[in-house]
Amino acid sequence: MNIFVLLKRTFDTEEKISIVNGRIEEAEAEFIINPYDEYAIEEAIKLRDKHNGEVTVLTVGSEESEKQLRTALAMGADQAVLIQIEDQLEETDQFTIAKIITDYLKDKKLDLILAGNVAIDGGSGQIGPRVAEGLGIPCVTAITNITVTNKDALITRDVEGDSELIRTFLPILATCQQGLNEPRYPSLPGIMKARKKPLTKLDLDDLGLEEDDVWPKTKTIEIFLPPQKTAGKILEGDLPYQATELVRLLRSEAKVI
Amino acid sequence: MKRKILVVGETREGKIRSVSFEAISAGKTIAQGGEVIGVLAGSSISPLAVELIHFGADRVIIIEDKKLEQYTSDGYAQALTAVMEQEQPDGIVLGHTALGKDLSPRMAVKWDAGLVSDAISVKEENGEIVFTRPIYSGKAFEKVIVESKVILATIRPNNITPLEKNEQRSGAVTSIVVPIADLRTVIQEVVRKAAGGVDLAEAKVVVAGGRGVKSKEGFEPLQKLANILGGAVGASRGACDADYCDYSLQIGQTGKVITPDLYIACGISGAIQHLAGMSNSKVIVAINKDPEADIFKIADYGIVGDLFEVVPLLTEEFKKIKEKSV
Numbered sequence: 403m404n405i406f407v408l409l410k411r412t413f414d415t416e417e418k419i420s421i422v423n424g425r426i427e428e429a430e431a432e433f434i435i436n437p438y439d440e441y442a443i444e445e446a447i448k449l450r451d452k453h454n455g456e457v458t459v460l461t462v463g464s465e466e467s468e469k470q471l472r473t474a475l476a477m478g479a480d481q482a483v484l485i486q487i488e489d490q491l492e493e494t495d496q497f498t499i500a501k502i503i504t505d506y507l508k509d510k511k512l513d514l515i516l517a518g519n520v521a522i523d524g525g526s527g528q529i530g531p532r533v534a535e536g537l538g539i540p541c542v543t544a545i546t547n548i549t550v551t552n553k554d555a556l557i558t559r560d561v562e563g564d565s566e567l568i569r570t571f572l573p574i575l576a577t578c579q580q581g582l583n584e585p586r587y588p589s590l591p592g593i594m595k596a597r598k599k600p601l602t603k604l605d606l607d608d609l610g611l612e613e614d615d616v617w618p619k620t621k622t623i624e625i626f627l628p629p630q631k632t633a634g635k636i637l638e639g640d641l642p643y644q645a646t647e648l649v650r651l652l653r654s655e656a657k658v659i
Numbered sequence: 660m661k662r663k664i665l666v667v668g669e670t671r672e673g674k675i676r677s678v679s680f681e682a683i684s685a686g687k688t689i690a691q692g693g694e695v696i697g698v699l700a701g702s703s704i705s706p707l708a709v710e711l712i713h714f715g716a717d718r719v720i721i722i723e724d725k726k727l728e729q730y731t732s733d734g735y736a737q738a739l740t741a742v743m744e745q746e747q748p749d750g751i752v753l754g755h756t757a758l759g760k761d762l763s764p765r766m767a768v769k770w771d772a773g774l775v776s777d778a779i780s781v782k783e784e785n786g787e788i789v790f791t792r793p794i795y796s797g798k799a800f801e802k803v804i805v806e807s808k809v810i811l812a813t814i815r816p817n818n819i820t821p822l823e824k825n826e827q828r829s830g831a832v833t834s835i836v837v838p839i840a841d842l843r844t845v846i847q848e849v850v851r852k853a854a855g856g857v858d859l860a861e862a863k864v865v866v867a868g869g870r871g872v873k874s875k876e877g878f879e880p881l882q883k884l885a886n887i888l889g890g891a892v893g894a895s896r897g898a899c900d901a902d903y904c905d906y907s908l909q910i911g912q913t914g915k916v917i918t919p920d921l922y923i924a925c926g927i928s929g930a931i932q933h934l935a936g937m938s939n940s941k942v943i944v945a946i947n948k949d950p951e952a953d954i955f956k957i958a959d960y961g962i963v964g965d966l967f968e969v970v971p972l973l974t975e976e977f978k979k980i981k982e983k984s985v
Contacts, residue, residue, distance in 0.1 A: 507861045620805050644964070
């Protein structure tokens with residue numbers, strides 16, 4: 403099985419966000435593999451171990467993303483591809499990234515593409531389905547289970563808490579939801595091995611793409627922080643009194659009930 | 660600029676979901692006096708079409724087909740593409756639901772369009788349609804404009820006010836026949852797990868439990884409180900990791916990001932990653948034994964106490980009120 407995993411480098415979930423000169427400040431932040439993409443890497447490794455083949459992790463980003471790719475290699479992926487755009491593109495959107503990935507993948511021999519259901523920074527969840535549509539292959543979003551027999555895939559998909567059992571045929575693209583698996587931590591030998599695994603760096607020229615081909619179709623005009631929430635009222639008295647008082651406040655003061 | 664906007668209506672258990680009425684309202688803003696056309700696909704859906712009109716759609720196009728009874732990516736993509744080809748709209752609005760998330764990016768590629776996902780507001784500012792959407796799961800927000808010819812957007816449930824329902828509104832309901840070709844993905848079975856039938860993302864009231872709930876059974880009093888309020892139960896990552904409940908209930912930066920009218924956090928400490936998923940709720944109540952818990956820093960109302968005492972007391976109080984009002 404030839405499996406590609408789409409990976410994104412994101413802020414750690416415990417990071418606070420601040421804005422400097424209209425942009426999200428990245429200087430002090432810790433970066434991780436987008437948690438949903440970790441499910442994708444884990445599932446890809448498991449499927450490869452079962453069916454043989456190769457796992458390639460792919461990201462579009464900057465030099466810094468090499469660290470997250472190496473982590474994926476240390477988990478067990480076979481090779482990595484980094485498409486570097488930081489010198490060529492100032493602004494990107496989901497169209498830009500999906501177009502670059504689609505163009506890279508369009509002539510590759512592949513059986514399965516796994517991606518995260520959503521990235522915890524941008525949060526659009528567009529890249530996976532966009533790439534599938536661009537490649538003309540089926541897409542199944544938010545999967546919590548997948549079994550593959552020859553070219554048959556049986557997939558469980560999360561639909562707002564309900565689950566759907568879906569039968570389809572490879573090649574497909576699937577986006578991974580929580581509950582799919584428990585991503586492994588890289589082992590020490592894994593980390594050692596990862597240093598020697600192939601990591602290919604490409605840029606837009608290598609893909610035959612011009613800046614105009616990937617010009618974003620949306621534009622961010624402002625980034626702002628939500629108003630700071632301040633601590634409200636801590637109720638007092640014995641608990642039955644507090645319960646009565648809370649219900650009264652929710653009805654008469656907050657007016658939400 | 661007047662625009663023609665399609666709004667994809669969604670049904671659940673034979674009813675139109677409220678997010679679709681909110682999407683019509685967003686569609687009106689984008690249309691700027693142009694036309695808003697509701698689109699409904701499925702089987703025996705024609706009686707529902709008039710509802711979209713009551714909530715502001717100028718007319719409705721329906722696509723009746725047995726193959727569209729359940730949502731499939733391919734089936735709906737074919738149906739919506741046929742409507743797009745017939746109407747040549749300037750934009751499409753969908754709910755940011757399982758359906759909207761799945762379908763909208765595919766439509767964006769088909770129509771070479773920019774797509775704003777998960778918008779919480781849509782406004783016209785100096786001739787531009789400006790969308791506001793959360794990033795970093797609501798730790799920040801961005802304002803976005805779409806620069807392609809066709810504007811695509813999905814809107815987050817519970818954030819955009821629908822138009823007042825008006826049964827005097829009238830409009831044409833037409834149907835088109837779309838030959839739905841073979842579907843590449845086939846649904847074999849649907850397992851309904853969503854508790855109480857209230858979807859977490861759309862619930863007006865959410866009662867959520869954390870590690871303090873201590874066990875699977877510990878969620879029962881929370882479910883009772885949610886039931887009496889017509890709400891849904893959610894959970895923190897801690898509770899999900901400890902296997903007290905299904906991951907589909909997880910609220911946070913990994914998990915669902917929700918904005919109910921009332922969020923009741925029970926035994927949740929308030930880790931940053933959890934706060935990202937719920938801190939934009941309109942009113943937050945925190946119940947926790949630990950007076951130092953971070954959740955109190957963002958709660959509108961706090962009760963320091965054992966959730967197993969407090970939650971049943973609240974359920975009783977709400978029960979009394981319900982009985983009085985009957």
